[in-house]
Amino acid sequence: MPMGGPWRAALVGVLPVDRIIMHVDMNAFFASVEQQADPSLRGRPVLVSGDPQGRSVVSAASYEARPFGVRAGMPLVTARRLCPGAVIVRARHREYARVSHQILAILRTYTPLVEPYSIDEAFLDLTGCEKVSGPPREAALAIKRAIHAATGLTCSIGIAPNRFLAKMASDLQKPDGLVVLESSDVPRLLWPLPVTRLFGVGEKTAERLRSLGIVTIGALAQMPAALLQQRLGPGAGRLVELAWGRDVTPVESEGAGAKSISHEVTLPVDTADESRLQELVLDMSDRVARRVRRAGLQGRTVEIKLRNAKFQTIVRSRTLDGPTQLSEDIYAACLKLLDQHWDRSPVRLVGVSLSQLTGAGHGQLHFPDGRERQRKLAAVTDAIRERFGEDSLVRARLLSPRKPEGEPS
Numbered sequence: 001m002p003m004g005g006p007w008r009a010a011l012v013g014v015l016p017v018d019r020i021i022m023h024v025d026m027n028a029f030f031a032s033v034e035q036q037a038d039p040s041l042r043g044r045p046v047l048v049s050g051d052p053q054g055r056s057v058v059s060a061a062s063y064e065a066r067p068f069g070v071r072a073g074m075p076l077v078t079a080r081r082l083c084p085g086a087v088i089v090r091a092r093h094r095e096y097a098r099v100s101h102q103i104l105a106i107l108r109t110y111t112p113l114v115e116p117y118s119i120d121e122a123f124l125d126l127t128g129c130e131k132v133s134g135p136p137r138e139a140a141l142a143i144k145r146a147i148h149a150a151t152g153l154t155c156s157i158g159i160a161p162n163r164f165l166a167k168m169a170s171d172l173q174k175p176d177g178l179v180v181l182e183s184s185d186v187p188r189l190l191w192p193l194p195v196t197r198l199f200g201v202g203e204k205t206a207e208r209l210r211s212l213g214i215v216t217i218g219a220l221a222q223m224p225a226a227l228l229q230q231r232l233g234p235g236a237g238r239l240v241e242l243a244w245g246r247d248v249t250p251v252e253s254e255g256a257g258a259k260s261i262s263h264e265v266t267l268p269v270d271t272a273d274e275s276r277l278q279e280l281v282l283d284m285s286d287r288v289a290r291r292v293r294r295a296g297l298q299g300r301t302v303e304i305k306l307r308n309a310k311f312q313t314i315v316r317s318r319t320l321d322g323p324t325q326l327s328e329d330i331y332a333a334c335l336k337l338l339d340q341h342w343d344r345s346p347v348r349l350v351g352v353s354l355s356q357l358t359g360a361g362h363g364q365l366h367f368p369d370g371r372e373r374q375r376k377l378a379a380v381t382d383a384i385r386e387r388f389g390e391d392s393l394v395r396a397r398l399l400s401p402r403k404p405e406g407e408p409s
Contacts, residue, residue, distance in 0.1 A: 020136050021251060022124040023158045023166035024107060024143065027175035029120035030060035033099055034089045036152040045086040049076045051269070052088040059091050063175055096120075099151055106146045110139055115251045121170075123163055125251035140178050164247035167199045186245035191218025198242060205239075208232055217243050260303070261295070263287045264351030270309050272346045277338065284352040285331040297357045298323035302333035305351030306342060313349075316341045323358060330354060 026032065030048040035041040045065035049056040058079045061070040068083035079086065100119045107114045110133040113125035126133055133139040140157045147155055154176040158169025161183060168190060169181035181189065190197075196206045198217050212231060214220050220228075221243035228236040241247070263284045271277065281304070292299060303317040318333045334352055 018127075019161045020126040020129075021160055021163055021166040022126060022136070022140060022143075023117075023160075023163070023170040024103075024122050024124065025156045025158075025170045025174075026103070026120040027154050027156060028060055028062050029100075029153070030091060030096055031062035031065075031089075032153050033096055033151075034092075035062060037095075041087060041089070045070075045083050046089060047076070047079055047083070047086045048089050048091050050091055050266070052076070052090055057266075099153070102150060103147055103153075106150060107143065109146075110143060113251050113253050115253055123166065123251045137178070137180060144176075144178070162245070162247040163249050163251060164199060164242055165245050168197075168245075171197070171199075183245045187218070187221075190245065191216060191221060191243075193217050195220055198239070200242065201239065205232075260353045260355035260357065261288055261291050261297070261299070262303075262351060262353030263291075264305060264349060266349045267347070270346035270348045272344055274338075274344075277342070277347060277350060278335065280350050281334045281338065281352060282327075282331050284350070285334060286327045288352055288354050289325060289327040289330055292325045292354055292357070298325045299354035299358070300324070300356040301354070302330050302337070303351075303353045303355060304334050304337045304341075305349070305353075306347050307349035309346050309348055311348075314341060317355075319356070323356075324354075 031046045034046055034048060035044075041062075043064060044062075045068065046062040047058050047065055047070065048060040049058055056076045058070060058072050058074045058076055060072055061074075061079070065079075065083050065086050068086075070079045070083050070086070076088070080088075096119060100116075104114060104116060104122060107122055107124055111124050111126050111129045115123040117123055126136060126139060129139075130136075134142065136159045140159060144155060144157065147153060156170045156174045156177040156179075158166045158171070158179050158181060160166040160169050160181045165181050165183070165186070169179040170177070172179045172181070172189070193216065195201055195209050195214055195217055196203070198220070201209070208231075209215075209220065212223075212228075214223060220239060223240060225237040225240045228240060232239075265280065265284070267280075300323050301317050301319045303315060305313060305315045307313040316337050318337055320329060320333060324330065330352065
């Protein structure tokens with residue numbers, strides 16, 4: 001979306017000096033990338049989906065489509081009925097990943113503590129970085145300008161003394177917003193909102209809260225934590241803390257504190273084709289391994305996630321003899337997990353992750369019997385892809401014309 005005119009900003013209060021946390025959220029990311037690439041789509045309702053001609057869901061809806069009630073995750077057939085004039089665009093996830101990496105590179109020029117939260121959002125900890133990045137508001141404005149100059153896209157930014165409030169702040173004004181939120185503003189700005197607006201409250205939790213007469217964030221804040229825990233379980237106390245704007249979760253860069261690195265896709269059409277699943281797992285093993293190497297990490301536990309047509313999910317893991325950062329090791333472990341735990345029923349989602357991460361300089365990381373050649377080859381291919389793009393090198397097996405684009409979750 002074009003910026004047009006001065007930056008729109010709602011600035012609330014004065015930020016405490018203890019922590020400066022920022023949440024950057026790209027506006028209708030997939031749809032905005034498509035509108036930027038094709039000027040004829042600008043100002044029109046655009047829906048991005050995995051397969052415009054088949055069974056699929058809406059991956060993203062432009063802001064022009066949202067007044068019709070269209071939202072991400074909605075079945076495409078429903079979205080077409082609500083917004084018959086929408087332009088349906090096939091998702092290009094490699095392009096979205098490329099733009100996402102471009103944005104993350106910009107964010108890392110302001111602070112080393114950048115935590116990617118999803119493909120279109122990230123947390124930053126700017127505490128102590130004021131000499132480099134400037135005051136928080138000026139840093140946010142500079143980030144917005146830099147992202148727009150590099151990509152043509154806009155973002156909403158929230159600034160607060162903790163992660164939770166930063167996330168809530170970025171959601172208060174969209175698109176292209178800038179909100180500074182401090183703890184003392186919570187009763188005035190957050191408590192009147194529906195409890196469904198509380199970050200981390202899903203529909204099932206919201207239903208249980210409504211059954212207790214809790215429909216606003218303020219009502220949740222006034223509920224005694226002990227009583228709520230009796231009704232909802234031990235995690236309920238955390239909800240009360242969030243309703244008061246309290247959160248001590250640190251921002252952790254992927255290279256510094258990540259517990260796992262993962263990639264998953266939702267398929268446009270369920271598949272029980274073993275060869276097809278192996279192709280998907282190979283591609284995801286490659287992607288996970290590249291991110292692990294980029295972060296200077298290695299890991300020992302490989303995990304695979306499978307979700308069937310009934311939305312039943314299984315997660316199984318395998319711990320390796322030693323740490324690795326090679327696609328081949330991750331893929332081999334995934335194949336064994338597939339063989340042992342997949343019941344051959346149709347699959348709609350596949351995921352691969354590597355955990356038990358440590359720095360690449362810790363523990364043993366040696367490659368006997370020709371494995372050193374694999375490590376060197378991985379370094380060369382990484383360098384080529386960094387310079388010429390994700391699609392500059394593709395494994396021969398992944399050139400199959402059957403391969404559909406997946407939808408990252």
